[in-house]
Amino acid sequence: MPEKEVRLPPWSEIVGTFYGLFEDEGFTYVKINDKLLSFPKESIDSEIICGKLNSALIGCKIGILRCDERPLLIRIIPK
DSSP: OOOEEEOOOTTEEEEEEEEEEEEOSSEEEEEETTEEEEEETTSHHHHHHHHHOOGGGTTSEEEEEEOSSSOOEEEEEOO
16 A cells, blocks of 8 residues: 655644655655655754654654644654
8 A cells, every 4th residue: 555645734743653764855754654744855844854763763653743833843652
């Protein structure tokens, strides 16, 4: 089943299992469950994602929250 690419509107959160972080020439992608979040590569959101998520967290449950006036909030949910 292919991933569904999504963007988070303000005051929404996606929670699920983290499966990886990928980049191409213009975007940073985060795979959570069967969804693929995309962020412009030169954005503050992409910087936050790349700074907080790494391969050691693959398989962990995470949450990514988009607020209206602040950058993304990322949480690692303990088992």
